[in-house]
Amino acid sequence: MQGEPEVAVLRLGHRPGRDDRMTTHVALTARALGADRVLLPENATDAVETASDVTGRFGGPFAVESTGRTVSILEEWEGSIAHLTMYGEPVQTVEEEVRAAHREEPLLVVVGAEKVPWDAYEHADWNVGVTNQPHSEVAALGVFLDRLFEGRALDREWKGAERAVVPKAEGKLVEEVDGDGE
Numbered sequence: 001m002q003g004e005p006e007v008a009v010l011r012l013g014h015r016p017g018r019d020d021r022m023t024t025h026v027a028l029t030a031r032a033l034g035a036d037r038v039l040l041p042e043n044a045t046d047a048v049e050t051a052s053d054v055t056g057r058f059g060g061p062f063a064v065e066s067t068g069r070t071v072s073i074l075e076e077w078e079g080s081i082a083h084l085t086m087y088g089e090p091v092q093t094v095e096e097e098v099r100a101a102h103r104e105e106p107l108l109v110v111v112g113a114e115k116v117p118w119d120a121y122e123h124a125d126w127n128v129g130v131t132n133q134p135h136s137e138v139a140a141l142g143v144f145l146d147r148l149f150e151g152r153a154l155d156r157e158w159k160g161a162e163r164a165v166v167p168k169a170e171g172k173l174v175e176e177v178d179g180d181g182e
C-alpha cells in the first residue's frame with residue numbers, strides 16, 4: 001500500500017495450461033488486496049498480460065513483473081519473507097509479528113504452484129499456514145493479505161483508472177472515470 005514498505009508477491013512455479021487461471025488470479029488477488037508488485041514466472045505470459053491489462057483499466061499503482069529467477073530472489077531479498085504453505089504456523093499466530101516487521105521493511109509473500117523447492121521454506125522468516133488444510137494459493141494469499149493490512153486494502157484508492165465499478169445492491173454499473181456512466 002502506498003506510503004508503506006513494499007509488499008511483493010512471488011509466484012514460485014507455473015505449469016502452462018494447468019496453472020494459467022490460478023497464476024492470473026494470484027496476480028489479480030495481489031493487486032486487489034494491497035500488494036504493490038507481483039513477480040510471475042516468465043512462462044506465465046497470459047497472467048502477465050491479464051494483470052497488466054486490469055491495472056491499465058481499473059488503476060494502480062501495481063507492478064506486474066515477469067522473471068526467470070526463483071531462489072535467487074529469496075536469497076537477495078532485502079526485507080522479510082513470508083512463505084504461504086499448508087505446513088506452516090497458523091496465520092493467526094504469526095500475523096502480528098509479520099505486521100510489525102512490515103512496518104519497518106519490505107515483505108515478500110511467496111506462494112507455490114507445483115512442488116515447492118525446499119529453499120522457500122528455508123529462506124522464509126515465516127512459513128505461514130492459512131489453516132493447515134490443503135486448499136489454494138489464491139485463497140491463502142487473499143486471507144493473508146487481508147490480515148496483513150487488517151482490512152485497509154478494501155478501501156484503497158486507485159489512480160490512473162480508465163473505469164471504476166460503482167457498487168450496487170443489484171445489477172452492475174461501470175463508470176468511465178471521466179464521469180460518463182456506461
Ligand code: SAM
Nearest residue numbers: 084085086111112115116129130135136137140
Ligand atoms: N503440492 C505443492 C507442495 O506441497 O509443494 C503445493 C500445491 S498447493 C495447491 C499450491 C500453493 O497453495 C502452496 O504452495 C501454498 O502456497 C498454497 N497453499 C495451499 N494450501 C495452503 C494453506 N493451507 N495455507 C497456506 N498456503 C496454502
